[in-house]
Amino acid sequence: MNSKQLQYFLITVQKGSIAGAARELDIAQPAISQQLANLEREMGATLLERSFRGISLTAAGELFAAHARKLMSEINSAKRELQQLVANQEGTVRVGMLPSVGNVLSMSLISSVNQLFPKLKLEISTGPSYSVREWLEKGQVDIAITYEQDVVASVMDCEPLIEENMYLVLGVSEQSQIYRSLQHRQSINFWELSEYELLTPGPKDALGKLIASYEQSTGVALKHDKAYSGQLMTGLRQVMQGEGLMILPSSATFHLEESQLLKAIKIVSPEMKRTVLLATNRNVPINDASLKMISVIKRVVAQVQQLDQWRGVLAPDVESAQALPVERLTVFN
CATH class of the missing domain: 3.40.190.290 (D-Maltodextrin-Binding Protein; domain 2)
Structure with missing residues (x-):
């Protein structure tokens, strides 16, 4: 699992479809689908229900989404602090x-x-x-x-x-x-x-x-x-x-x-x-x-x-x- 997979997962959930996530990220749909499939395989659970209307979270997906939001928040916070550290060191x-x-x-x-x-x-x-x-x-x-x-x-x-x-x-x-x-x-x-x-x-x-x-x-x-x-x-x-x-x-x-x-x-x-x-x-x-x-x-x-x-x-x-x-x-x- 990596930050790219988390990002793709959360944006897909937010947009309600892989097509919406592809437009938001300006990435081809197959690339997002592949990352989501790899994520589900690594987690050992189905996270998303797919239908012609779009996607919805499974019970496992709801649990994982809560953790994914926390992880992305921590990753973004770490990035900001590191950027500030580098800026200070080069200031x-x-x-x-x-x-x-x-x-x-x-x-x-x-x-x-x-x-x-x-x-x-x-x-x-x-x-x-x-x-x-x-x-x-x-x-x-x-x-x-x-x-x-x-x-x-x-x-x-x-x-x-x-x-x-x-x-x-x-x-x-x-x-x-x-x-x-x-x-x-x-x-x-x-x-x-x-x-x-x-x-x-x-x-x-x-x-x-x-x-x-x-x-x-x-x-x-x-x-x-x-x-x-x-x-x-x-x-x-x-x-x-x-x-x-x-x-x-x-x-x-x-x-x-x-x-x-x-x-x-x-x-x-x-x-x-x-x-x-x-x-x-x-x-x-x-x-x-x-x-x-x-x-x-x-x-x-x-x-x-x-x-x-x-x-x-x-x-x-x-x-x-x-x-x-x-x-x-x-x-x-």
Whole structure:
């Protein structure tokens, strides 16, 4: 017995004749008659009474028809679910993230998705934290990688990825008095930051909120007078040119540190850090494609942390994720 036989049987019953079923299915009558005869032979019972007026169900046919309807319903349901699964596996997943996160994740994430799920298409959008939040709220991205300072609990379902360390970042120049005074330092107290002109984003940005919270908790007022566009790459260029210092995570600067264009000094007393979260919109069901993308994101985060490109403490769920083969990663400069 197969689904074709069930389909022919049920449509013949519905139309009341083999001729009617042939017209409905656009199939020759002998083909339908043969399938029905094979079905009755396999079931070991006469299912249809045939006459010049058409067909009618026997008692065995009535019993079989009830089961046939259930079976066809299950088969059609399975087809729909499988089609949806295939569509999800071959679908597009839109991920929003901040430029600092994109700097350390984008290229390796694209490479890993291509390797592990080649039918998935990844679209990455980068922007300030408040933009990433708005994209998720409006359904313009499926997954957001953002900071705890920009969480809206009523909209977002969040899980931690990494608690990242924050650093004072300065340009490397022997002509700079600031660099000469700090070049051998591996850590710096938070209160000491008040001695330097800083390039900081406004209070609307998650980093601006973080800095303001540390100023409030420590009672240390920092200098925010330097002109800053709020664009990470522009700010880093200003730092390299000696126009100010920045407070940033290693994800934003590791490539410039490796090139010895910047120096990053860990901020301590108190240790300055923040939690990076993976967020989805709680009002939108998560499909299979997004679940696969989340698994890849966790593995890539674990990889770049292992490479010391993103310094901090992994969340337990990320730490236990199976790591991809470790290799040097290409990043945006």
